[in-house]
Amino acid sequence: MTLFNRRNALKLGLATGVTLAASRTASALVEVNVNGGNFQPLPIAIPNFASSDPSFGAEIAGIVRADLQNSGLFLPLDPASLPIQVGDVTNSPDFAAWRTINVDALVMGQVERGGQIQSSVRVWDTQQAAQVVGKSYSTDPNSSRRVAHIIADAIYESLTGGSGYFDTRVVYVAESGPKANRVKRLAIMDQDGANAQYLTDGRTLALTPRFSPNNDMVTYMNFDEGNPQVFLLQLSTGKQQQLGSFGAMTFAPRFSPDGGRIAFSVEANGSTNIYSIATGGGQPTQLTSGAAIDTGPCYSPDGTRIIFESDRGGSPQIYMMGANGGQPQRISFGQGSYSTPVWAPKGDLIAFTRQSGGQFNIGIMNPDGSGERMLYTSFHAEGPTWAPNGRVIMFFQDPGGNDGPKLMSVDIWGRNVQTIKTESFASDPAWSALRA
Numbered sequence: 001m002t003l004f005n006r007r008n009a010l011k012l013g014l015a016t017g018v019t020l021a022a023s024r025t026a027s028a029l030v031e032v033n034v035n036g037g038n039f040q041p042l043p044i045a046i047p048n049f050a051s052s053d054p055s056f057g058a059e060i061a062g063i064v065r066a067d068l069q070n071s072g073l074f075l076p077l078d079p080a081s082l083p084i085q086v087g088d089v090t091n092s093p094d095f096a097a098w099r100t101i102n103v104d105a106l107v108m109g110q111v112e113r114g115g116q117i118q119s120s121v122r123v124w125d126t127q128q129a130a131q132v133v134g135k136s137y138s139t140d141p142n143s144s145r146r147v148a149h150i151i152a153d154a155i156y157e158s159l160t161g162g163s164g165y166f167d168t169r170v171v172y173v174a175e176s177g178p179k180a181n182r183v184k185r186l187a188i189m190d191q192d193g194a195n196a197q198y199l200t201d202g203r204t205l206a207l208t209p210r211f212s213p214n215n216d217m218v219t220y221m222n223f224d225e226g227n228p229q230v231f232l233l234q235l236s237t238g239k240q241q242q243l244g245s246f247g248a249m250t251f252a253p254r255f256s257p258d259g260g261r262i263a264f265s266v267e268a269n270g271s272t273n274i275y276s277i278a279t280g281g282g283q284p285t286q287l288t289s290g291a292a293i294d295t296g297p298c299y300s301p302d303g304t305r306i307i308f309e310s311d312r313g314g315s316p317q318i319y320m321m322g323a324n325g326g327q328p329q330r331i332s333f334g335q336g337s338y339s340t341p342v343w344a345p346k347g348d349l350i351a352f353t354r355q356s357g358g359q360f361n362i363g364i365m366n367p368d369g370s371g372e373r374m375l376y377t378s379f380h381a382e383g384p385t386w387a388p389n390g391r392v393i394m395f396f397q398d399p400g401g402n403d404g405p406k407l408m409s410v411d412i413w414g415r416n417v418q419t420i421k422t423e424s425f426a427s428d429p430a431w432s433a434l435r436a
Helices: 054-070 095-099 144-160
Strands: 019-022 042-045 074-076 105-113 117-125 130-139 169-176 183-190 206-211 217-222 229-234 240-242 249-255 261-268 271-278 294-299 305-310 317-322 325-330 337-343 350-356 359-365 373-378 381-386 392-397 406-411 418-420 425-431
Touching (some): 054 074, 054 105, 054 144, 105 144, 117 144, 130 144, 144 183, 169 206, 183 206, 217 249, 249 294, 271 294, 305 337, 317 337, 359 381, 373 381, 373 392, 392 425, 406 425
Parallel strands (some): 042 105, 206 425, 229 249
Antiparallel strands (some): 019 130, 117 130, 169 183, 206 217, 217 229, 229 240, 249 261, 261 271, 317 325, 337 350, 359 373, 381 392, 392 406
16 A cells, blocks of 8 residues: 655644744655555654753653654654754754755754743755744643644654644553452553543443544443443543443443444343434434344444444454444455454544454454455454554554553554553553544
């Protein structure tokens, strides 16, 4: 698959909700070429940001470097190897010096922390000897890491032609305690593992958290009364409530792309079917029927279809139906069983877990079931979730034994497998949309 086989002008834009002042944009020819799984990361130079507090300037530049490197598409050079170690946003660079180390893209920044964070960033095309863009901005003093993520997103977007994903968060299940009696509570963190916070206290089991499209609500499965029930949690207020009481067990919830409805499963009278309900409550609509186990619904990005897992054909497979129900069509036909299907944000791919031959696989396929590819295989890996740009997948992997699960990521070419650092064992990740 070819994603970014094109030349892109390097244009840095900081759409952040902060105060901006922009200079002119020049034409430049810096590129990231991605041909399937065969490509080389683009070398990029990011000296430490200038600051009256050098450690703060180094911190912000370091976060930007880490974001870009973690994408697998960029190779930030060691700042100690650069012609200068601290950026200068007030003067033009010595382009000849940067060309000698084969740098096409150069980022210079300055940042100061006081009552607000004040910063300036300039991006240069060293081959063209031209500034591509310059930005100045201010924001509150608690947003330093987020500002770094926004800068990294803008660089990523400029050089790849696609949207970034660094200014996002991940909600997940934090697991602690002995394996036979794990405490499982909801937690939320930045996509790189920083700023982790707990959302539930662990008194009751919490599983399968999923973000609303506006990032302010999480729906999840709670065992508050012994049986699993679908709950809603508003992040801005901390308010929690049960979605409703529709059967002995309700589980596997997920928001529609407009946030207006939630699809979920209900177990009643020995069968499990998929329902949907308005986010504000009311009477649920039954979408599937029969004696099969139908679960794990996920809306298409345009809201017209739902994919889900069902054993109606004998083994768990992936099926597709209209958002209002209708006759489901099977789309998975590989060996083994399929589960946890989730639509990519652009609607071009579906990620899933496939269990076959004693191994778990994280895979992707086209919406019609064609083009199936396995991205990661291990003893136990499941639960994929998409970055908002649709080019990176996070999941959890459990090595077995006395160890617990951990979060991992892989890109859609099966490259750049990474472990996401968390304070505890972690499972069931769900990636947010880009923050507003």
